[in-house]
Amino acid sequence: VDICADSKLIPFEEALTYIxxxxxxxxxxxxxxLAQSLDRILAETVFAPIAVPNYDNSAMDGYxxxxxxxxxxxxxxxxxxxxxxxxxxxxxxxxxxxTTGAVIPQGADTVVMKENxxxxxxxxxxxxxxIQINHLPKLGEHIRRAGxxxxxxxxxxxVGKRLSALDIGLMASLGIDCVNVIRQPRxxxxxxxxxxxxxxxxxxxxxxxxxxxxxxxxxxxRMAIEIRDFGIVSDDPEKLFIVFNDAxxxxxxVISTGGVSVGEADFTKTIFTKLGKIEFWKIAxxxxxxxxxxxxxxxxxxxxxxxxCWFFGLPGNPVSSAVTYHQLVVPGLRRLSGxxxxxxxxxxTIIHARxxxxxxxxxxxxxxxxxxxxxxxxxxxxxxxxLQSSGVLSAMAKANCYIKLDKEQGNVAEGEMVxxxxxxxxxx
Ligand code: AMP
Ligand code: MG
Numbered sequence: 089v090d091i092c093a094d095s096k097l098i099p100f101e102e103a104l105t106y107i108x109x110x111x112x113x114x115x116x117x118x119x120x121x122l123a124q125s126l127d128r129i130l131a132e133t134v135f136a137p138i139a140v141p142n143y144d145n146s147a148m149d150g151y152x153x154x155x156x157x158x159x160x161x162x163x164x165x166x167x168x169x170x171x172x173x174x175x176x177x178x179x180x181x182x183x184x185x186x187t188t189g190a191v192i193p194q195g196a197d198t199v200v201m202k203e204n205x206x207x208x209x210x211x212x213x214x215x216x217x218x219i220q221i222n223h224l225p226k227l228g229e230h231i232r233r234a235g236x237x238x239x240x241x242x243x244x245x246x247v248g249k250r251l252s253a254l255d256i257g258l259m260a261s262l263g264i265d266c267v268n269v270i271r272q273p274r275x276x277x278x279x280x281x282x283x284x285x286x287x288x289x290x291x292x293x294x295x296x297x298x299x300x301x302x303x304x305x306x307x308x309x310r311m312a313i314e315i316r317d318f319g320i321v322s323d324d325p326e327k328l329f330i331v332f333n334d335a336x337x338x339x340x341x342v343i344s345t346g347g348v349s350v351g352e353a354d355f356t357k358t359i360f361t362k363l364g365k366i367e368f369w370k371i372a373x374x375x376x377x378x379x380x381x382x383x384x385x386x387x388x389x390x391x392x393x394x395x396x397c398w399f400f401g402l403p404g405n406p407v408s409s410a411v412t413y414h415q416l417v418v419p420g421l422r423r424l425s426g427x428x429x430x431x432x433x434x435x436x437t438i439i440h441a442r443x444x445x446x447x448x449x450x451x452x453x454x455x456x457x458x459x460x461x462x463x464x465x466x467x468x469x470x471x472x473x474x475l476q477s478s479g480v481l482s483a484m485a486k487a488n489c490y491i492k493l494d495k496e497q498g499n500v501a502e503g504e505m506v507x508x509x510x511x512x513x514x515x516x
Contacts, residue, residue, distance in 0.1 A: 096370075097370050097371060097372035097377065097452075097453065098368050098370065098371050098372065099371075099372050099454075099495065100371055100372060100373045100415075100454045100495070103368060103371045103373075103379070103381065103416060104415070104416060104419060106367065106368060106381070107381060107416060107419060107420045107423070108419055108420070108423050108429070110367070111398060111420050111423045111424050112424075113270070113423060113424060113425070113426040113427075114270050114271060114273060114340065114424060114425065114426050115270070115426075116270065116271040117131040117132075117268050117269065117270060117271070118131075118268070118269060118270075118271050119266050119267070119268050119269075120266060120267060120269055121265065121266055122256060122259055122260060122264060122265050122266060122267055123256075125251050125256060125267050125269060126251060126252075126253060126256060126312070127250055127251060127252075127311060127312035128250075128251050128267070128269040128270070128272070128312045129248060129249070129250055129251070129269055129270045129312075129425050129426045129427050130245055130246070130247055130248060130249045130251060130267065130268070130269060130270075131247065131268040131269050131270050131426070132247060132268045133243055133245070133246055133247050134243070134244045134245040134259060134264070134267070135241055135242065135243055135244060136238045136239065136240055136241060136242050136244050136262050137240070137262055137263060137264070138240055138262055138263060139234055139235035139238060139239055139240040140235070140237040140238040140261050140262060141232050141233070141234055141235070141236070141237060142234060143191050143192075143234050144191070144192040144231050144232065144233055144234050145189050145190060145191055145192060145231070145232050146168070146186045146187065146188055146189065146190050146192060146199045146230060146231065146232070147188065147199070147230045147231065147232045148186075148188060148199055148201040148202075148230040149186070149187050149188055149201065149202050150186060150199050150200050150201040150202045150203075150204075150205065150230065151164065151183040151184065151185055151186060151199065151200050151202065151205060151219055151221075152168060152174075152178065152183065152184045152186045152192055152193050152196035152198075152199055153178075153183045153196060153197075153198050153199070153200055153221070153225075154178060154180065154182075154195065154196060154197055154198070155197050155198045155225065155227045155228075157180060157181055157182075157183075158198070158200070158221050158224055158225060159221075159224070160181065161181075161208065161218045161219070161220055162181055162182060162183035162218060162219050162220075162221070163181060163182050163183065163210075163216060163217075163218055164182075164183050164184065164185055164216060164217055164218065164219060165178070165182045165183070165184060165216070166184050166185070167184060167185040167186070167187075168184050168185070168186045168187070168190040168191060168192075168193050169186075169187050169190050170187050170188065170189035170190045171189075171190075172190070173190070173191045173193075174186075174190075174191070174193040176193065176194075177193070177194040177195045178193050178194065178195030178196045179195065182195075183219055184196065186199060192231055197227060197228060197231075198225050198226070198227055198228055198229050198230070198231070199225070199229060199230035199231055200221050200223075200225045200229070200230070201230060204221060204222055204223040204225070205219045205220070205221055205222070206219065206220045206222055207219055208220060238261075238262070244258060244259070244262065245258070245259070246428065247428065248426060248427055248428025249427075249428065250422075250425075250427050251267070251269075270425060270426035272312055272313050272314045272425075273313045273314070273340045273341065273421060273424045273425055274313070274314045274316065274338055274339045274340050274341075275308060275313050275314065275315050275316070275339060275340065275341050275342075275343060275421070276315075276316050276318055276335035276336075276338065276339035276341070276342045276343070277301060277304055277305060277308065277315060277316070277317050277318065277342075277343050277344075278301070278317075278318040278319060278320070278321050278331060278335065278342070278343075278344050278345075279298050279300050279301045279319075279320050279321070279344065279345045279346060279404075280320070280321050280322070280323060280328065280344055280345065280346040280347040280355060280404075281296075281298075281320070281322070281323060281346045281347070281404060282322050282323045283295050283296050284296060284297070284298040284320045284346075285297050285298065286298060286320065287299075287302065298320055299406050299481060300345040300346070300402070300404070300406055300409050301317065301319075301320070301345070303406065303409075303410060303481075304343060304345070304402075304409065304413060305317060307410075307413060307414075307514070307515065308343075310513060310514055311418075311421060311422075311425070311514070312425070313421065313425070316335070316338060316339065318331050318334070318335050321344075323347060323355065325355060325358050325359070328347075328355045328358075328359055329359060329362065329363070332359055332363055332384065333363065335397075336363065336364075336384040336386055336395070336397040337386060337395070339397050340397060340398065340424060341397060341398040341399070341400060341420070341421065341424060342384060342397060342398070342399050342400070343400045343402065343413075343417060344399075344400070344401055344402065345401075345402040345403065345404050345409045346402075346403070346404030347401070347404070348369070348378045348379065348380045348401040348402070348403055348404075349378040349403065349404070356369070356380055356401055360382060360399075363384050363385070364382055364383050364384040364385045364397075364399065365382050365383055365385065366380055366381070366382035366399075366401075367381050367382045367383065368380070368381050368382075369381075369382075369401075371412075371416075372452065372453045372454060372495060373411075373412075373415075373453055373454045373455070373456065374453045374454070374455045374456070374478075375403070375405065375407050375408035375411050375412075375456070375478035376402075376403060376408045376411050376412040376415070376416075376456075376478075377403070377408075377453070378403045378408075379400075379401065379402060379403060379408075379412045379416065380399070380400075380401030381398075381399065381400060381401070381416070381420075382398075382399040382401070383396055383397065383398055383399060384396075384397040384398075384399050385397075398420065398424070400412075400413075400416070400417045400420065402417070403478070405478040405479045406478075406479065406481040406484075407458070407477075407478045407479065407480060407481055407483075407484050408478040410481070410484060410515065411456050411484075411490075413515075414514060414515040415456065418514045418515075436509045436512075437509070437510070438492070438507045438508070438509060439461065439468050439489075439507075439508045439509075439510065440468065440505050440506070440507060440508070441461055441468035441469055441470040441505070441506060441508045442467065442468070442469050442470070442503060442504070442505055442506075443469075443470050443471070443491070443500060443502060443503070443504055443505075443506050444469055444470065444471040444502065444503075445471055445472050445502055446499065446500060446501050446502045447472065447491065447493065447499065447500040447506070448476070448499055449493045449497055449498055449499055449500060450498070451495070451496045451497065451498050452495065452496075453495060454492070454493070454494060454495045455491075455492070455493040455497075456490040456491075456492060456509075457472065457476055457490065457491040457492075457493065458472070458473040458474070458476065458483055458484045458486075458487035458489075458490065458491075459471060459472055459473055459487055459488075459489050459490065459491040459508060460472075460473050460486065460487055460488055460489070461488055461489040461508050461510065468508065470489065470491055470506060470508050472491075473486045473487035474486060487511070488510065488511050488516075489508045489509060489510045489511055490508065490509045490511075491506050491507070491508055492506075492507045492508070492509055493506065493507075494507075
């Protein structure tokens, strides 16, 4: 079905589902250093090559003892330090000084913390001393058992996991120093518009600084992807053709801003009659209505090796491009990256908050208003971040959440409950 045949607006959820179900995850794998693996996507399940902890060890600084001896005076026969195992065997009436993480000496079954012990010097031997335990421990107390954290051979991380710093720590704890991941997606970025000036250039009336490209570049850098910046392209079909043709040769996806509304200079229609296919265009959302999704299809000369490259055409207005990037492009790129997303769905945590201000809303489009959420004596409260026009980036920069108003919702009165989605690491 040609869902972009007419000017009908596609419901937001339909657009998102379309993107998530059509983009195939990348398959190529590569092995990289653990230290480089933050935010990369696991290509293989990780199993524990060893148990963690690997041996019974002390959870406290204190003394390793035999429970049955604890009421009497114990002779301290040596020490077990982290990294320095005590090699003897504890006999009746003996104790070993132990530090956190040290191996429990043979013969010991319990650790008493040093706070519960009184030291008594041995006057006949300056080298040794005795301890008296003034608070009887429980059998096995303060011992971290081998394998209690991770059993050897158990599954640690599943295929498709986006690796967090904690995952990296977890793998390091197992001695793993390299990981198999999916190769990074290659993303081409460009902005279009004859009015665009590079920041740093002298301002000219009638022009506007290109804010979208630096912003999107920074946002894309939040993800483990390879970015190539194709710069500003003027509203000139021939130049656009050359840049798109170049970008799609390299990229798995091209992200552009501008030129997707209905203005005279809009390039999308012209370009895509030659270079690919628009899958849908115009979404029932605010901001972000003139969003286009499609594919760029490269026919090699032999016509056999057809390369597919996705196209995300973001609206030119900075707030629209930020919101559509976050709500539609990020899920698409995560899918492309090979990340396992729950049942093909992409869900955000919704917080129910009371709005402190009335919110203007016309039925017909889902609205992602920019808000500021705070907790007032434990109650979620939200206020507008300022002007809601799609050109007003200053209000979005102040915001920490979206106020998500459903498609058919009308105006919201002050004091009503609304749905709020907190900004996550992909947008902040
Ligand atoms: P367009 O989608 O090309 O019609 O652009 C819509 C509005 O967004 C116009 O006011 C443009 O000047 C503005 N705009 C387009 N591209 C950018 C950009 N890269 N940075 C800031 N504003 C932009
Ligand atoms: Mg334009």
